[in-house]
Amino acid sequence: MPVNLGIVGATGLVGEEILTSLNMLDIEFSELRLYGSKESVGKTKIFRDKEYSILEFKFDELYTSNYWILAVDNPIAKTIIDYRNEHKIDCVIIDNSSEFRLSNDVPLVVPEINGNFLKTATHHVIANPNCTTTILVMLLHPLRSISKINEVTVSTYQAASGAGKKGLDELLQQVKDWTFGDSLTQDYWHKQYLFNVFSHNSKLNKEIGYNEEELKIVRETKKILERPDLVINPTCVRVPVLRSHCLSVAINFESNVTKEEIFEALLKFKGVMICDDPENNEFPEAIKSQKRSEIMVGRIRPKLNADETTNLKTWNFFISGDQLLKGAAYNSVQILSDLIELS
Numbered sequence: 483m484p485v486n487l488g489i490v491g492a493t494g495l496v497g498e499e500i501l502t503s504l505n506m507l508d509i510e511f512s513e514l515r516l517y518g519s520k521e522s523v524g525k526t527k528i529f530r531d532k533e534y535s536i537l538e539f540k541f542d543e544l545y546t547s548n549y550w551i552l553a554v555d556n557p558i559a560k561t562i563i564d565y566r567n568e569h570k571i572d573c574v575i576i577d578n579s580s581e582f583r584l585s586n587d588v589p590l591v592v593p594e595i596n597g598n599f600l601k602t603a604t605h606h607v608i609a610n611p612n613c614t615t616t617i618l619v620m621l622l623h624p625l626r627s628i629s630k631i632n633e634v635t636v637s638t639y640q641a642a643s644g645a646g647k648k649g650l651d652e653l654l655q656q657v658k659d660w661t662f663g664d665s666l667t668q669d670y671w672h673k674q675y676l677f678n679v680f681s682h683n684s685k686l687n688k689e690i691g692y693n694e695e696e697l698k699i700v701r702e703t704k705k706i707l708e709r710p711d712l713v714i715n716p717t718c719v720r721v722p723v724l725r726s727h728c729l730s731v732a733i734n735f736e737s738n739v740t741k742e743e744i745f746e747a748l749l750k751f752k753g754v755m756i757c758d759d760p761e762n763n764e765f766p767e768a769i770k771s772q773k774r775s776e777i778m779v780g781r782i783r784p785k786l787n788a789d790e791t792t793n794l795k796t797w798n799f800f801i802s803g804d805q806l807l808k809g810a811a812y813n814s815v816q817i818l819s820d821l822i823e824l825s
């Protein structure tokens with residue numbers, strides 16, 4: 483079957499990296515159509531030596547391609563997917579927004595973990611998980627082969643590009659403003675981002691005290707790992723980094739676990755790279771994981787008891803991952819690649 487691919491949001495941060503990922507995974511297609519907002523229509527993009535004009539997305543366009551990747555915000559993704567479902571258009575949509583991630587009839591897929599969902603040909607919509615969630619589950623999944631995981635405590639250090647072009651551009655603008663002694667532009671973040679660290683900007687659920695990003699981690703991790711009973715204790719924070727999220731993770735296992743078992747499980751798992759060199763104090767960093775598809779894992783150490791003896795039931799990790807690649811675009815293109823292979 484020919485692969486005709488449409489990318490909606492091709493001019494955004496995730497959209498750009500979808501094109502990069504098509505090359506990283508060597509995806510062949512017959513036709514490619516790129517869509518942006520009205521402001522981008524008529525602009526062009528060069529991909530594999532060919533010039534593509536950015537098109538305006540209209541619902542009828544859904545009939546032109548059999549595979550779609552959406553890299554747009556929730557309301558736009560919702561209208562497109564609702565239209566596809568209402569008209570039963572024969573195409574598969576891989577969605578980067580959070581709109582359908584928790585819907586019972588939509589699989590939430592990280593191919594290395596639950597790619598089996600792609601084998602049931604009935605799904606026309608596949609959700610790509612939240613970027614921080616994907617980075618976290620890439621650590622949790624291989625480790626649960628050693629012992630059941632009871633509880634996860636995670637603190638995040640999230641980059642500005644996680645908020646899209648506008649968020650990234652405003653951090654860069656603040657760098658310029660600061661350099662030239664101008665007052666800092668605060669149209670998007672509504673605060674000083676440069677040289678600052680602050681609680682994630684997503685909406686706070688005041689009743690329970692967690693923000694939307696934290697709740698996405700809790701709910702999506704449970705869905706992907708099929709562990710509704712898993713206790714997850716998240717704190718999400720923005721740091722003035724351009725790209726790549728870092729996470730500090732403490733995992734409480736049901737039984738004692740050794741360092742050798744952890745290394746063995748991680749080394750066997752594709753998509754994870756151990757970066758743990760205590761001799762040279764070399765561990766995962768945002769900059770090291772930028773533009774890489776793997777999640778970097780390091781600072782692997784057991785919890786300390788009060789008397790500084792080790793508690794082998796709880797292990798601490800520091801991990802980093804490019805949230806635009808494995809956290810979004812690369813994972814979507816892996817899904818596409820698997821779907822093409824299965825077709």
Ligand SMILES: NC(=O)c1ccc[n+]([C@@H]2O[C@H](COP(=O)([O-])OP(=O)(O)OC[C@H]3O[C@@H](n4cnc5c(N)ncnc54)[C@H](OP(=O)(O)O)[C@@H]3O)[C@@H](O)[C@H]2O)c1
Pocket residue numbers: 490491492493494495496497517518519520521522523539552553554555556558578579580611612613643644645646647648805806809810
């Ligand atoms: N950034 C991340 O790290 C990340 C990670 C995981 C998931 N996501 C999700 O991925 C999606 C895209 O995020 P992003 O960071 O790439 O955002 P972004 O940089 O702001 O890009 C948004 C894209 O949507 C396009 N767009 C806006 N209105 C449109 C319309 N009416 N029709 C067609 N295209 C339209 C924009 O086109 P113009 O360029 O013409 O404005 C742009 O290509 C969001 O749902 C986000 O939550 C993002």
